[in-house]
Structures are given as structure tokens and as C-alpha cells.
Amino acid sequence: MKMIFSLLTTLLCFTLHVCEDNDNSGNDDGKSTEATLVQPEFDRLTPLRNPLNGWVMYAPRTAGPSYWDTEFFVPELGRKVKPIDYASACYLRVSWRLLNPQPGVYAWRDKNTQISQLIQGALDKGLPVAFRIVVDGRDQGLNTPQFVFDAGARYYLADENNSTRRTPYPQDEVFKSYYTTLIEELAKDFNDPVKCAFVDAYGLGKWGEAHNVIYESVGEKTTANTEKLKEEVFEWVTDLYARTFTKVPLVINYHRLVGHPASWGSANENSSKLLTSAINKGYSIRHDAFGMTDYYQNWEEQFAADWAYQRPIIMEGGWITGGTHRYWIDSSKKYREGHPEDVRKGEFDLSAEAHVNMMDFRAGYETETWFTRSFSLVQRFIAEGGYRLYPDQVYLPKSIKSGSSVSIKHRWRNVGWGYFPNNIPQWNYKYKVAFALLDAGGNAVKVFVDTDSEPSKWLKKSTTSYDFETIVDVASGNYTWAVAIVDTKNGNKPDIQLAVSNEKTTSGWTKLLEVIVKKQTR
Numbered sequence: 001m002k003m004i005f006s007l008l009t010t011l012l013c014f015t016l017h018v019c020e021d022n023d024n025s026g027n028d029d030g031k032s033t034e035a036t037l038v039q040p041e042f043d044r045l046t047p048l049r050n051p052l053n054g055w056v057m058y059a060p061r062t063a064g065p066s067y068w069d070t071e072f073f074v075p076e077l078g079r080k081v082k083p084i085d086y087a088s089a090c091y092l093r094v095s096w097r098l099l100n101p102q103p104g105v106y107a108w109r110d111k112n113t114q115i116s117q118l119i120q121g122a123l124d125k126g127l128p129v130a131f132r133i134v135v136d137g138r139d140q141g142l143n144t145p146q147f148v149f150d151a152g153a154r155y156y157l158a159d160e161n162n163s164t165r166r167t168p169y170p171q172d173e174v175f176k177s178y179y180t181t182l183i184e185e186l187a188k189d190f191n192d193p194v195k196c197a198f199v200d201a202y203g204l205g206k207w208g209e210a211h212n213v214i215y216e217s218v219g220e221k222t223t224a225n226t227e228k229l230k231e232e233v234f235e236w237v238t239d240l241y242a243r244t245f246t247k248v249p250l251v252i253n254y255h256r257l258v259g260h261p262a263s264w265g266s267a268n269e270n271s272s273k274l275l276t277s278a279i280n281k282g283y284s285i286r287h288d289a290f291g292m293t294d295y296y297q298n299w300e301e302q303f304a305a306d307w308a309y310q311r312p313i314i315m316e317g318g319w320i321t322g323g324t325h326r327y328w329i330d331s332s333k334k335y336r337e338g339h340p341e342d343v344r345k346g347e348f349d350l351s352a353e354a355h356v357n358m359m360d361f362r363a364g365y366e367t368e369t370w371f372t373r374s375f376s377l378v379q380r381f382i383a384e385g386g387y388r389l390y391p392d393q394v395y396l397p398k399s400i401k402s403g404s405s406v407s408i409k410h411r412w413r414n415v416g417w418g419y420f421p422n423n424i425p426q427w428n429y430k431y432k433v434a435f436a437l438l439d440a441g442g443n444a445v446k447v448f449v450d451t452d453s454e455p456s457k458w459l460k461k462s463t464t465s466y467d468f469e470t471i472v473d474v475a476s477g478n479y480t481w482a483v484a485i486v487d488t489k490n491g492n493k494p495d496i497q498l499a500v501s502n503e504k505t506t507s508g509w510t511k512l513l514e515v516i517v518k519k520q521t522r
Contacts, residue, residue: 040500049089061094083361313418394409401517481514
């Protein structure tokens with residue numbers, strides 16, 4: 001009977017999520033010995049707006065204010081939803097000419113321009129923006145401002161009958177000078193993680209995707225100079241972004257022909273070396289052809305595997321199912337004509353294999369199909385993709401003597417297939433677990449940071465535990481224990497949303513347990 005009673009008591013403690021191990025408020029050496037187990041309730045499906053994590057909403061350069069209110073009907077829910085409510089960042093693939101139409105004129109600083117209003121609209125909705133600046137003019141027309149060519153920048157013209165299809169040679173000194181000024185000016189306003197989620201920091205080649213980069217008039221053909229020019233340009237442009245964007249994550253396409261004057265073919269022998277050079281400067285990685293079997297090949301899959309959990313990976317789907325691509329010819333034979341949901345599933349599966357942190361809601365029909373035909377995958381990525389962090393066990397004292405030493409045991413889980421990239425140079429391990437004592441108004445009276453905690457090490461299918469000791473030196477009274485992942489470079493403020501249903505303060509602290517702080521009697 002004693003054994004049965006003991007088992008029932010243990011089960012009751014776990015059911016209530018709070019289980020007291022000891023009822024002593026302190027011992028002779030002034031150290032608190034009370035241990036109360038708190039098990040926060042895991043939240044599986046709420047979209048969390050965390051950095052370098054979740055869905056990226058794309059915004060076309062022509063989008064107006066109403067774009068943010070776009071809705072799609074979701075059959076599974078029986079109602080309409082807004083994609084922005086599921087997104088963590090807003091991606092802008094824009095031309096240099098749009099951002100900088102004249103020397104010294106920067107459109108994002110003029111509140112009357114469409115691009116400025118687009119950026120501000122995203123920020124007002126709580127979405128930081130991400131940039132890719134396109135300079136190539138072969139498919140989209142003049143993406144580099146005319147004043148750059150007027151100043152003498154040399155260029156490649158693919159169509160002699162269309163003078164707007166100019167693509168500057170990126171090794172040209174005039175081009176480099178003006179481009180450097182643009183990036184320096186952009187960084188003055190957007191080297192800020194509150195405003196900017198990441199910068200797609202290469203931008204050369206067709207559509208800025210880092211392939212088919214033209215250095216000479218021979219176009220797609222290579223010459224004896226190709227590898228030399230490619231490396232020089234690559235080092236110049238990655239140095240430029242790494243120097244100017246020091247607080248914002250940088251990404252580059254891990255293309256097997258990165259920087260090369262071709263888009264298709266086997267991997268170039270220098271691609272891995274160049275990409276590793278960028279990663280060593282602080283770059284993370286992305287790819288723009290997820291789900292395209294003949295484009296995203298074994299080389300890309302292996303590169304992603306080699307860098308898994310060392311750098312976050314961002315994906316973009318390759319096939320455009322809204323009428324411009326014949327996606328059903330994909331060599332995987334998995335996509336049926338008229339069934340874009342097959343492509344969404346292919347993108348999702350490859351994203352899971354690569355452990356990506358972010359997936360894409362591209363504008364128009366691509367986004368629509370995620371919600372109208374593949375909403376279960378939207379929810380699955382929220383629940384399973386990227387990183388989703390929470391403490392499943394925290395041992396806390398509920399009665400303390402002021403000035404005493406307190407031991408806090410806490411255990412963490414990441415249920416996502418990605419990882420929390422606290423190790424990237426722009427963050428430099430700034431995020432740490434912290435506990436706080438809150439007053440009756442929910443204000444943090446005292447914050448205790450566990451500097452040994454390291455969220456980048458929390459991976460799926462494992463738990464990570466810490467024993468944290470600290471001195472509680474606050475006035476006697478009633479408080480509430482709370483937990484957060486804080487930014488130690490920003491006043492130890494909570495900055496990462498946790499996947500728990502517990503009550504939270506407006507500043508981001510998750511409440512755990514009421515605690516009494518008593519006066520020290522000796």
C-alpha cells in the first residue's frame with residue numbers, strides 16, 4: 001500500500017505540473033534547499049516570430065499597403081487567414097536602380113516612395129525585412145542605375161537590340177565604387193536586427209542567385225581569366241557585406257556553380273572553397289531551388305548536410321507553379337500537372353532533409369497554394385521545422401531568504417529539426433537563459449543570467465540540463481519566478497519567444513512559480 005500511495009502522489013505532482021520536493025526555506029549556511037518542479041505546458045502550433053526561424057513572406061516591389069491584409073481561405077479551418085500572421089520576416093528582392101535611382105538618392109529614406117512605404121508597412125506589422133539587391137539586367141531589364149553606366153562602368157549586353165538589358169561587369173572599378181557606396185548607405189539604416197532579419201549578401205548573377213555571373217563579353221563561356229576574376233569579385237563583395245553588416249545575419253546561395261558564368265552543369269572545383277570563405281566571414285546559407293530535382297542536386301544536399309547545425313539554412317522553392325514553369329517535368333516524377341500541392345510537398349520534404357530554419361511564402365499563387373492546398377504542411381513546419389524551444393523541467397525554490405544562494409535546475413528541448421543559431425558571428429552567443437523575479441505588476445525586479453546555457457547546442461531528440469547557482473539579493477516580499485531567453489547585448493531583455501502556453505508578461509517573461517523572499521535572520 002505504501003508503494004501504491006507513493007506512485008499516486010508522484011503522478012499527481014506531474015499532472016499538476018508543479019511538484020514540491022522539499023519545504024525548507026533555507027539551511028544553516030544560508031543556502032535555499034527548496035526544490036519545486038515546474039513543467040511548463042508545451043505549445044505546439046502557435047507561430048513564433050523568432051529571428052532566423054519560420055516562414056518568410058515575400059513582398060513584390062509593387063506591393064501597396066493593402067498587401068499586408070491579403071487573405072486566403074483555408075479549407076481545414078473553414079475560414080480565411082492572413083499569411084502575415086504566420087510569418088517571421090519579409091523578403092524584398094529589389095533592383096539597385098529602385099533603391100538608388102540617382103547618385104546620393106536613396107529611395108528607402110523618402111517616405112513618399114513605394115519602397116519606403118513597403119518597408120515601413122512590414123515593420124509596422126512586426127516583420128523585420130530582408131534584402132537581396134539585384135544588378136543583372138539580362139532577364140529583367142535595367143537593374144543597375146543608368147548613372148553607373150554613364151560614369152563609365154563597363155557592361156555585357158546580351159541583346160544588341162535592347163540597350164536596357166545591361167549587366168555590369170562586377171570587377172569593374174566604377175561599378176565597385178558605386179556599389180560599395182550603396183551597401184554602406186543601406187547598412188547605416190539596416191544594420192539593425194530589429195529592422196532587418198537578414199541580408200542576401202551577394203546579389204550577382206541572374207536574378208541575384210549567385211550563378212551565371214558575367215565577367216567578359218563571351219557571356220556564359222569561361223576563359224583563362226574566369227577563376228581569377230570570380231575569386232577576386234567573390235572576396236570583394238563578401239568582404240564588403242561582412243564589413244558593413246556586423247549585427248545582421250548574412251546569407252549566400254550554396255550553388256555548385258557559385259559566381260560562375262554558367263547555371264547548369266557539374267560542380268566547379270572552387271565552389272566549396274569560395275562558399276567556405278564566405279561562411280568563415282560570418283555568412284549563413286540559403287538555396288533558391290528547393291524541390292527542383294535537376295537543379296538542387298547531390299552536391300547541394302551534401303553541402304547542406306556538411307553545415308547542418310553549424311550555420312542556419314534558408315530555403316526558397318525552385319518551381320513557380322503559377323503558370324510559368326512546367327513543374328510536372330521534374331525528373332523525380334513526383335509532381336502531377338495541375339497539382340501544385342505535389343510541389344509544396346516536395347519542397348517540404350527536402351527542407352526537412354536539409355534541416356532548414358526558414359521556408360518561403362513567395363508572392364501570389366505560390367503563397368495561395370500553401371494555404372488553400374497544403375495548409376497541413378504550413379502547420380507542420382511551424383510545429384516541426386526550424387527551432388522551437390521550451391523548458392520542460394525547471395526546479396525552483398518557492399521560499400527564499402534574502403541574500404541566500406539559490407540553486408536552479410533547468411532542462412531544455414528543441415522540438416524543431418533546425419537549430420537556434422546563437423553561434424553565428426553577428427550574434428556571437430549573445431542569447432542566454434535567464435530567470436527573473438517579477439513584482440506584482442509583472443516587472444522584472446532582478447534578472448539572473450545563466451551564462452553557461454547555450455541554446456545553439458539544443459537539438460531535436462535530446463535534452464540539455466543545467467545547474468545554475470546565484471545569489472538572491474532582493475527585498476523581502478512576494479514575487480513570481482519567470483524565465484526567458486534574453487539578449488545579453490540589449491540589457492538582458494527577453495528576445496526569443498518560447499513554445500509554452502504559460503502566462504507571459506508584456507515584456508516577454510514566462511511566469512513559472514510564486515515565491516516568497518524572507519528577511520535574512522542572521
